[in-house]
Amino acid sequence: MTELAITRSFPTVPQVTSLIDGKHVAPRATGEDIEIVNPATEAVLTRLREADAEEVDAAVRSARRAFDQGPWPRMDINDRKDILYSIRDHLRKHAEELAYLECLNTGLPLQSVRGHVARMARNFEFFAEVASNVHGETYTQTAGFLTYVTREPKGVAGCIAPWNAPLALASMRVATCIPFGNTCVLKPSEYTPLSMLRMVEIFHEAGLPPGVVNLVNGRGAVTGNALVAHPGIDMVGFTGGTVTGRAIAAAAGRNLKPVALELGGKSANIIFDSANFEQALDGALDSIYRNNGQQCLAGSRILVQRSISKRFIEAFVERARRIRIGDPLQADTELGPLAFRQHMERVLSFAEVARSDGAKLLTGGKRSTAQPRGWFIEPTAVLAADNDARVCREEIFGPFATFLEFDTLDEAITIANASNFGLVNYVWSQDLNVAMRCSRDIRAGTVWINTPMMRELRAPFGGYKESGIGRDGPQASLEFFTELKATIIPIDGVKMHRFGAP
16 A cells, blocks of 8 residues: 545544453443543543453453464464455555544654554565464484474463554554464553554454454553453563563563563664765654654664764754644644653653753754644754763653764764664665674664665564564564474384383
8 A cells, every 4th residue: 555545534432442352342330431632632532441450351361262262273374364364455445544543543644654554454464474384393313203393372462552653563563473373462552542443343344253352451550460460361562661661571570471572762873974965864854753753763863973963963953943743634744743741741851851961952842833732842853962961861752853973983883882772773874884884783673774764574673672572573473472392203113111010
């Protein structure tokens, strides 16, 4: 899908509840109601009834039944692929509706959501193909024995998705899990449930058996904790912040549950004087202001070689001030509102943090006055004195760029690595030696050379250090979501000592 236009509005549900065993769950009298707000208008869109521990238990038991007794893990791979392809086709059929709900609920500009919707459908196609090529091994080196190794689905996964790109990231969690025969319980963010509910409904409309994907909604401290701690959950996949990732890993570790964590970043975007200037400028703006700046792989630390820094920073600031801020449903909007009020206030607070650390505010740093309501802020950029500043160390997760200057290649690599994070890195240079040194020496899970974000699903994706544990990708997901079993069969008669025989 290369083009997407929102030609009409779509209804939103009067109340968001869980979807368990293929059916919507009636809200419990004891549940907590959470307002779901349009970040562009501050109007209440609907309310979410939070799933408590009892409701999470019902969802896990449904997924457990579907795994232990249902057809999904035992299905011929061709039949399972047919359903996964049907999910792809149904998601594409409802692309306009899903994009509308995503823009409405998250504030993400339509131009970002276009890519998310295409990626969502492609995830199911891609991992259906991965699952169809899973194979075993045989060993005959030991005389008289045949050993064969098979892969089996691991069980029931707790899949926890973030609010910054719900369709792309939640679909990745599910699409790396269920094609291998697993079942799951999906918990999206309590801030952005609308597109998630519709997505899971569409799974079932496409023919997914009940219980394979269950949906629960609520806050991490309530619904998320109950899901991670549940004894019926065999593994946990989480995309989100590093603080929450630590808590999930600790809770899962108490029960020896494996975790796959795709966490935060404070990625360096290194601009060398050997770069194509205009391409590097476009890439730097894209890597920090795309998706309203709310992305773990943002190039938020922009390192510019001193010989071109004045020219580059001036050009960047001039372009940043011209970014079109507005209604995320309009096709020409480049920057929408941040996802919720508390997050907007946190991002804005870093303007004062920057000043207190001796950084120079270059542009932005305040709420946008172009819109009467909504959680809009101006594209922001600061020039930091050094890499020790908080705006260089902490993930701000908004349209907030921090510039640093450097002189040499070695200095740039040192600054890039001087971070608790290691998710991605950007390098802009026409010098092959510079590019290869950066690729070799920078400790990050992905290094992009002369390109903004390009996701190759065939390659592993994840981070070093506090940016996560494990990877998403064909081989890494296969290893995480399946178990290996060795079966050993004697070909010749086995001679054994006969204990206690006369």
